[in-house]
Amino acid sequence: MSEAEEAKRTVLFERHRQLGARMAPFGGYSMPIQYTGILAEHRAARAAAAVFDTCHMGEFRVSGDTALGDLENLVSCDLAGLAPGRCRYGLLCNPEGGVLDDLLVYRLDESDFMLVVNAGTQDSDYAWIAEHASEGTALRNVSRTTAKVDIQGPLAPGIVQSLVAAPIGGLKYYTFQHNTFMGHTVLVSRTGYTGEVGFEIYLDSSLAGEFWDACIGRGAVPAGLGARDTLRLEMGMPLYGHELTRERSAAAAGSAPFISKTKDFIGSEAIRNSPAPEERLAGITLEGRQAAREGDRILSPEGTDIGTVTSGSFAPSLGHAVALGYVHTEFAQEGTRITIAGRRDLSGIVLKPPFFREGSARKPMSDFL
DSSP: OOHHHHSEEOTTHHHHHHTTOEEEEETTEEEEEESSOHHHHHHHHHHSOEEEEOTTSEEEEEESTTHHHHHHHHBSSOOTTOOTTBEEEEEEEOTTSBEEEEEEEEEEETTEEEEEEOGGGHHHHHHHHHHTOOTTOEEEEOTTTEEEEEEESTTHHHHHHHHSSSOOTTOOTTBEEEEEETTEEEEEEOOOSSSSSEEEEEEEGGGHHHHHHHHHHTTOEEEOHHHHHHHHHHTTOOOBTTTBOSSSBGGGTTOGGGSOSSSOOTTHHHHHHSOOOSEEEEEEEESSSOOOOTTOEEEOTTSOEEEEEEEEEEETTTTEEEEEEEEEGGGOSTTOEEEEESSSOEEEEEOOSOSOOOOOTTSOGGGTO
């Protein structure tokens, strides 16, 4: 049996096949890579609306009087001041400071949280959290009954508002609300991975198909993981397993905004007290359309090997290729000229992400409704 045949399927799998999607294994699931084409799907998210199946992601509920304390110990970002109705991005780290996963933490109530984790690390994340949870903390994996559909782009607010009962105009970036779709409670989160205004919708798996169809019926373009990757790379956002790994310290990954400077958590001592990393994650803008590949070597102006590409792609919104990679710290300064040695040599310049700086993610909702 092939890898694709062995892969799990999301609740939207048959809809992807009906739409003619090209499918491939990702995170243990058979996922759509593209439908009509990556460029068209990418541009839909930037200029109109694109809808993505992200049902492969994992969701955990963590609750109880000791839930906050346990999560403060497990997650890199500060959570005590996180108000109900808000969410925050953070990291799960090992004691050495390496990254076990990156995740979103939703505070549903004072003692009730939802964690959203990556598909490929779901089982190991759950085991790690369970190992470090107090007896008074209730931990549940609700991934099988929870679907997740993302709709991104400047037309997304209007589409979502037409589908849910309560107004969404008050939602700010990284806030969420409980709303109603077809008489059922759903969670509408103003978050996403594209740099554009949009939402991640969490709903019962039985509702996912109708929500998906309704988004497309109102003009959203179905988009696959190919466009999701080019969108996130234009924003310089890290991808677990590429920029973030167990072997590399979070200190080297440019994750400082998501690491508490005051609290102790698993890995914090190693992150704060280890010597300055020899390599740092850097953005690289390339001169042409030719993309670098993961694993390509990065060379200094003198031709010395100084690092490795972790992600690379043509950036449709910019008209040229961009990349992320780890380079020796002395060459990680913005403006440094480098060469990427791959199928053919590519000339580039180190540039602090995001590469695309015209996204709508943080604009007021009044601009769209």
